[in-house]
Amino acid sequence: MLEYLPLCDSLGVFALIDPANAAHTDPIGNVVLMLAVILIAAKLGGHAAARCGQPAVLGELLAGVVIGNLYLAGVSWFEPLKSDATIDMLARLGVLILLFEVGLESTVAQMLRVGASSFFVATLGVLTPFALGWGVGAWLLPEESGYVHAFIGATLTATSVGITARVLRDLGRLQSNEARIILGAAVIDDVMGLVILAVVSGIITAAASGAEASLADSGWILAKAVVFLVGALTLGVWLSPHLFRAYAKLSGPGLLLSAGLAFCFALSWLAGWIGLAPIVGAFAAGLILEDHHSMPFAESGHRSLADWIHPLSSMLVPIFFVLMGARTELRAFQDPALLILAGVLCVAAVAGKQACSLGIVGGGIDRLSVGIGMVPRGEVGLIFANMGAALQLDGKPVVSGAVFSAVVIMVIVTTFITPPALKWSLARGAARRTS
Amino acid sequence: MLEYLPLCDSLGVFALIDPANAAHTDPIGNVVLMLAVILIAAKLGGHAAARCGQPAVLGELLAGVVIGNLYLAGVSWFEPLKSDATIDMLARLGVLILLFEVGLESTVAQMLRVGASSFFVATLGVLTPFALGWGVGAWLLPEESGYVHAFIGATLTATSVGITARVLRDLGRLQSNEARIILGAAVIDDVMGLVILAVVSGIITAAASGAEASLADSGWILAKAVVFLVGALTLGVWLSPHLFRAYAKLSGPGLLLSAGLAFCFALSWLAGWIGLAPIVGAFAAGLILEDHHSMPFAESGHRSLADWIHPLSSMLVPIFFVLMGARTELRAFQDPALLILAGVLCVAAVAGKQACSLGIVGGGIDRLSVGIGMVPRGEVGLIFANMGAALQLDGKPVVSGAVFSAVVIMVIVTTFITPPALKWSLARGAARRTS
Numbered sequence: 001m002l003e004y005l006p007l008c009d010s011l012g013v014f015a016l017i018d019p020a021n022a023a024h025t026d027p028i029g030n031v032v033l034m035l036a037v038i039l040i041a042a043k044l045g046g047h048a049a050a051r052c053g054q055p056a057v058l059g060e061l062l063a064g065v066v067i068g069n070l071y072l073a074g075v076s077w078f079e080p081l082k083s084d085a086t087i088d089m090l091a092r093l094g095v096l097i098l099l100f101e102v103g104l105e106s107t108v109a110q111m112l113r114v115g116a117s118s119f120f121v122a123t124l125g126v127l128t129p130f131a132l133g134w135g136v137g138a139w140l141l142p143e144e145s146g147y148v149h150a151f152i153g154a155t156l157t158a159t160s161v162g163i164t165a166r167v168l169r170d171l172g173r174l175q176s177n178e179a180r181i182i183l184g185a186a187v188i189d190d191v192m193g194l195v196i197l198a199v200v201s202g203i204i205t206a207a208a209s210g211a212e213a214s215l216a217d218s219g220w221i222l223a224k225a226v227v228f229l230v231g232a233l234t235l236g237v238w239l240s241p242h243l244f245r246a247y248a249k250l251s252g253p254g255l256l257l258s259a260g261l262a263f264c265f266a267l268s269w270l271a272g273w274i275g276l277a278p279i280v281g282a283f284a285a286g287l288i289l290e291d292h293h294s295m296p297f298a299e300s301g302h303r304s305l306a307d308w309i310h311p312l313s314s315m316l317v318p319i320f321f322v323l324m325g326a327r328t329e330l331r332a333f334q335d336p337a338l339l340i341l342a343g344v345l346c347v348a349a350v351a352g353k354q355a356c357s358l359g360i361v362g363g364g365i366d367r368l369s370v371g372i373g374m375v376p377r378g379e380v381g382l383i384f385a386n387m388g389a390a391l392q393l394d395g396k397p398v399v400s401g402a403v404f405s406a407v408v409i410m411v412i413v414t415t416f417i418t419p420p421a422l423k424w425s426l427a428r429g430a431a432r433r434t435s
Numbered sequence: 436m437l438e439y440l441p442l443c444d445s446l447g448v449f450a451l452i453d454p455a456n457a458a459h460t461d462p463i464g465n466v467v468l469m470l471a472v473i474l475i476a477a478k479l480g481g482h483a484a485a486r487c488g489q490p491a492v493l494g495e496l497l498a499g500v501v502i503g504n505l506y507l508a509g510v511s512w513f514e515p516l517k518s519d520a521t522i523d524m525l526a527r528l529g530v531l532i533l534l535f536e537v538g539l540e541s542t543v544a545q546m547l548r549v550g551a552s553s554f555f556v557a558t559l560g561v562l563t564p565f566a567l568g569w570g571v572g573a574w575l576l577p578e579e580s581g582y583v584h585a586f587i588g589a590t591l592t593a594t595s596v597g598i599t600a601r602v603l604r605d606l607g608r609l610q611s612n613e614a615r616i617i618l619g620a621a622v623i624d625d626v627m628g629l630v631i632l633a634v635v636s637g638i639i640t641a642a643a644s645g646a647e648a649s650l651a652d653s654g655w656i657l658a659k660a661v662v663f664l665v666g667a668l669t670l671g672v673w674l675s676p677h678l679f680r681a682y683a684k685l686s687g688p689g690l691l692l693s694a695g696l697a698f699c700f701a702l703s704w705l706a707g708w709i710g711l712a713p714i715v716g717a718f719a720a721g722l723i724l725e726d727h728h729s730m731p732f733a734e735s736g737h738r739s740l741a742d743w744i745h746p747l748s749s750m751l752v753p754i755f756f757v758l759m760g761a762r763t764e765l766r767a768f769q770d771p772a773l774l775i776l777a778g779v780l781c782v783a784a785v786a787g788k789q790a791c792s793l794g795i796v797g798g799g800i801d802r803l804s805v806g807i808g809m810v811p812r813g814e815v816g817l818i819f820a821n822m823g824a825a826l827q828l829d830g831k832p833v834v835s836g837a838v839f840s841a842v843v844i845m846v847i848v849t850t851f852i853t854p855p856a857l858k859w860s861l862a863r864g865a866a867r868r869t870s
Contacts, residue, residue, distance in 0.1 A: 028527035029707030032700035039693045039700075047685040056687050089521040092463035250482040252491050254749035258474045261750060265467035265474075272464030311746045314689035315696060 031086045035319070037078070038087070041067055042318035049419075055170035057163065058419035060318050064325020072330065082326050091323040092278075094316030095162045099279040100264045101313050102165045102183065103286015104306050105174045108233050111184050111287055114177055118184030120359030122159075125185060125374045126192045129156035129352030136348050140341055141403070147204050151388040151398050154200050155407050156349050158193045160378020160415070161186035161279065162320065167419045168373070173426060178366050182373035183283065185356070190280050191225040193380055201387060208393050221275060228274045229284065232267055236288040248296035256297035257308040260289060277380070324415070332408050341402070342409035349414050350375055366429030369422060376418045377411045466521045470754070472513070473522070476502055477753035484854075490605035492598065493854035495753050499760020507765065517761050526758045527713075529751035530597045534714040535699045536748050537600045537618065538721015539741050540609045543668050546619050546722055549612055553619030555794030557594075560620060560809045561627045564591035564787030571783050575776055576838070582639050586823040586833050589635050590842050591784050593628050595813020595850070596621035596714065597755065602854045603808070608861060613801050617808035618718065620791070625715050626660040628815055636822060643828050656710060663709045664719065667702055671723040683731035691732035692743040695724060712815070759850070767843050776837070777844035784849050785810055801864030804857060811853045812846045 041063040049059025067078045081087060111118070133156035137149030161183060168179045198218040240263065247259045264285040271281025294305050333339065353374040357367035385407040388399030399407075476498040484494025502513045516522060546553070568591035572584030596618060603614045633653040675698065682694045699720040706716025729740050768774065788809040792802030820842040823834030834842075 026527065026707050026713050028524060028531065029704050029713050031524060031528070032531065032707075032713065033704040036697040036700035036704065039697045043682070043685055043687055043690060043693050046687040050686045085520060086524040089463060089466060089524075092461065093466070096463065096467065247478070250478055251485045252478060252481040254746075255478060257746055257749050258478050258753075262471040262474045265471035269464050269468040269471065272461050272467075278461050278464050278467065308746045308749075311689075311692055311743045312750060314692050314743075315747060318693075 030080070031084065034081045034084060034087055035090075037067070037081070038319050038322045039315070042322050045322075046318075053423075055167045055419045055423055057166040057170055057321055058416070060321040061325040061328075061416060061419075064322040065328050065330070066325075067322065068326030068328060069330045078326070082323070087319065087323060090316060091320040094313070094318070094320035096264070096268055096279055096282045097309065097313045098162065098165060098169075098317045098320070100260075100282040100286040101306065101309050102169060102174060103283040104289060104309070106180055106183070106287055107290055108237055108287050111180055114180045114184060117181045117360045117362065117365070119188055120361065121181055121356040121370060121374065122185040122188035122192060122359075124359040125159060125189060125353050125356040126157045126196070128355035129349060130154065130196070132156065132348040132352045133345070136341075136344050140344060145393065147207065147393060148388075148398055148400075148403070150200055151204075151384070152345075152403065152407075154196050155381045155384040155388070155399075156345070156352060156377070156410075157189070157196060158377050158380030158384065159186045159189045159353075159374050160376045160380055161283075162378060163376040163415055163418050164373045164422065166317070166321070167422050170419075171423060171426060177364075178369050178373065178426075178429075181360065181365065181370050185370075185374060187229070187280050187283060189374075190277050190380070191222070191229070193384075194225055194275055195222045197384060197387065201391060204391050204393060204398060208391070224274045225276055228271060228276065229280075232270070232281070232284045233288065236267070236284070240288055241293060244293045245296045254308075256294055256303070256305055259297070260293075260305045260309065263289065328412055329408075332405055332412070335405070338402055338405050338409070342406040342413075345406055345410040346413045349377060349410050350417075366426065369425045369429055372418065372421045372425050375421070376415045378415060379411075381407060381411050465515070466519065469516045469519060469522055470525075472502070472516070473754050473757045474750070477757050480757075481753075488858075490602045490854045490858055492601040492605055492756055493851070495756040496760040496763075496851060496854075499757040500763050500765070501760075502757065503761030503763060504765045513761070517758070522754065522758060525751060526755040529748070529753070529755035531699070531703055531714055531717045532744065532748045533597065533600060533604075533752045533755070535695075535717040535721040536741065536744050537604060537609060538718040539724060539744070541615055541618070541722055542725055543672055543722050546615055549615045549619060551796045552616045552794065552800070554623055555796065556616055556791045556805060556809065557620040557623035557627060557794075559794040560594060560624060560788050560791040561592045561631070563790035564784060565589065565631070567591065567783040567787045568780070571776075571779050575779060580828065582642065582828055583823075583833055583835075583838070585635055586639075586819070587780075587838065587842075589631050590816045590819040590823070590834075591780070591787055591812070591845075592624070592631060593812050593815030593819065594621045594624040594788075594809050595811045595815055596718075597813060598811040598850055598853050599808045599857065601752070601756065602857045605854075606858060606861060612799075613804050613808065613861075613864075616795065616800065616805050620805075620809060622664070622715050622718060624809075625712050625815070626657070626664070628819075629660055629710055630657045632819060632822065636826060639826050639828060639833060643826070659709045660711055663706060663711065664715075667705070667716070667719045668723065671702070671719070675723055676728060679728045680731045689743075691729055691738070691740055694732075695728075695740045695744065698724065763847055764843075767840055767847070770840070773837060773840050773844070777841040777848075780841050780845040781848045784812060784845050785852075801861065804860045804864055807853065807856045807860050810856070811850045813850060814846075816842060816846050 042060045045059030045061075045063025046056035047059065049056055049062070068082055070077070071079055130153040133153030134149045137144065137152040138146075141148065141152075164182055164186070165174075168174050168176075168182075173179055195218050198221045199215070202215070202217060243263075244259055248255060264282050267281035267285040268278040269281070271284070272278040289305060291304065354368075354371040356374045357371040360367055360370060385399050385404050389397045389404055391398045477495045480494030480496075480498025481491035482494065484491055484497070503517055505512070506514055565588040568588030569584045572579065572587040573581075576583065576587075599617055599621070600609075603609050603611075603617075608614055630653050633656045634650070637650070637652055678698075679694055683690060699717050702716035702720040703713040704716070706719070707713040724740060726739065789806040791809045792806040795802055795805060820834050820839050824832045824839055826833045
């Protein structure tokens with residue numbers, strides 16, 4: 001066998017097969033079955049939501065909740081879906097493509113025009129929930145240390161932009177100033193969240209080890225993030241038309257899509273490498289690319305880049321939302337003692353983001369909708385809570401199991417109330433303007 | 436910690452994050468960087484191939500070979516790409532979408548019209564290489580048992596349809612009868628390969644254990660495969676218009692794409708579950724779906740299903756071919772002793788498939804092109820060889836390390852010569868017809 005083993009390497013050639021799996025079976029079989037289930041469930045959920053006058057994304061989330069919690073009724077067919085590595089990656093690719101597509105609908109100049117509003121909205125949207133979260137911690141968990149209260153505050157600061165972007169797209173409102181303020185604020189929020197995470201965990205680590213907290217690391221993280229955003233938006237705007245013109249000189253079909261995706265993927269990777277969420281890079285790539293980037297490619301197909309991306313997002317985006325729904329554990333809601341802390345956290349999470357509307361510069365903006373658009377917390381809040389669970393202080397985790405579960409419920413609630421609330425507030429704003 | 440552990444479950448909620456990875460990093464970062472490299476490499480390779488008058492797929496393969504063998508020059512940046520699980524799955528999804536797209540270009544009726552030719556082409560394309568491979572084994576490895584010779588023959592029978600389908604698409608020849616004969620023969624070939632694999636390994640296992648070989652298993656496998664193909668093509672043609680009409684009644688965007696993909700994925704899964712290659716199911720799904728399936732969806736978008744699928748295949752298909760190239764180990768060619776066996780195997784592999792042209796019923800067909808189109812062996816030959824390496828007879832593997840390496844070289848050579856050879860023979864056939 002020793003002679004054979006090194007040759008196993010060359011087995012990789014062309015194989016695309018698992019060397020351990022000599023039978024004529026292909027692991028893609030299970031993946032495509034899950035994809036078929038997700039695609040159909042998404043459309044059924046979207047249809048049901050549309051019939052109730054709700055954005056399709058709410059239906060996709062709820063279809064996911066049904067699939068993911070059928071095991072409570074004894075049906076465990078769909079359990080592998082929740083943890084399948086390929087489905088997980090396709091979902092991540094889906095939200096990346098969604099933010100790229102959303103970015104394509106605006107330009108850097110349009111975003112800068114509401115830049116001041118976005119900045120103040122993001123700042124208030126971080127400070128107020130942080131203070132409220134700290135206060136909730138001090139009120140309901142007086143026996144815990146101030147570090148724990150600070151960490152609870154930190155978990156309330158984040159904004160998960162995927163849900164809001166999708167609702168705005170479902171309602172055809174991506175071109176509004178409200179949408180641009182929210183999306184810009186979400187990007188700035190991501191940078192601020194990164195810094196807060198570094199500062200809070202730096203202070204706690206220092207406290208645990210008895211050393212003094214160093215703020216140099218946080219400053220370095222902030223500097224990298226700002227350099228990335230400013231660099232991408234200035235250098236990108238200047239350099240990308242040249243890159244695209246050079247790429248368009250190649251022969252072959254599908255060049256525009258390939259150029260757009262490669263640009264989006266490169267910036268997403270760079271954002272992730274800096275420590276930002278990759279979706280921030282995808283969104284920046286979308287902002288940078290404008291119609292004139294497609295011009296040199298016009299001879300081959302006459303479709304715009306958005307037209308090319310649309311089928312990709314139609315396939316991949318529902319995977320993200322159905323999976324998000326499927327991973328919602330309804331069991332989390334079964335502990336009454338926990339529900340009090342969770343309920344107060346939810347109120348603080350929603351109320352805290354309403355302060356955002358005070359940050360808007362200038363008139364004619366539907367302030368309530370901006371506040372509601374900032375509500376969903378998503379994965380960033382969980383990353384914070386998770387980090388707190390891993391940090392030890394006086395021999396026990398900073399974020400206890402009960403606090404962690406309450407944060408999970410807060411994330412679920414803020415995510416699911418956003419689609420109907422945002423639809424209602426946008427309709428209300430539009431009615432006011434016409435009356 | 437015990438209190439915290441069960442709650443880790445609820446961490447899955449919304450998270451899409453690795454619980455072990457508390458930092459603000461997303462594993463999609465590495466995947467999208469690899470995707471950007473693959474997309475750009477594919478276009479550069481395709482451009483170079485087009486400049487040399489070759490099909491784009493040859494350029495994508497060679498771009499992959501460069502990426503995958505740069506480590507020989509000390510550059511190991513791209514090594515993770517070869518074994519990344521997500522890239523592997525996206526490649527498999529790519530070849531599935533390619534065969535679905537290729538299937539969409541023909542109908543079941545058109546395939547049945549050349550069905551007799553396909554059947555005889557497949558039969559000769561299995562029997563002749565099997566006999567030649569057996570002969571090569573008996574000639575060059577006289578000290579080995581007849582089982583080994585039979586296994587070498589079996590590895591030469593397979594046809595890997597991905598390359599040929601892609602070349603025919605690159606050249607805009609998918610609508611020709613030659614294309615339909617090759618594609619139909621490749622599907623039948625897959626069924627025959629499945630049966631041969633069962634028979635040969637059944638006989639060897641029986642010989643090793645001293646028991647008598649049972650042919651009931653092979654018969655059962657054949658029956659399942661035939662029932663799947665006949666069932667899919669009759670029941671599918673009858674049932675799918677009803678399913679599509681019902682689905683079209685849902686509200687929401689992207690319904691046609693979702694219906695088409697779900698249908699393709701469901702049949703791919705079913706094919707894989709039966710034991711056939713999932714691409715056979717995807718191809719069957721493409722054949723079944725026709726323009727009238729899209730009609731009920733016409734109100735929403737006015738794009739045909741093929742238009743919806745095209746951007747997906749533009750993104751995913753190059754991943755398959757670049758990865759195939761990247762996994763080609765040039766080191767396999769460095770052993771001179773091996774090259775004799777490999778060279779003779781290559782001659783047998785190419786010559787054996789030329790017998791296919793005798794199976795074509797009726798005139799006006801470019802017989803040489805059909806023979807060349809059947810040449811690439813791809814992953815199925817390797818699956819056979821791999822199975823032989825796992826089977827033990829008299830305490831040593833039926834397929835030794837040296838034979839395995841020779842098979843790998845045969846697979847590489849037959850795959851890389853097909854694009855230029857097929858382009859040449861199709862041009863020659865067209866010139867003859869017009870002269």
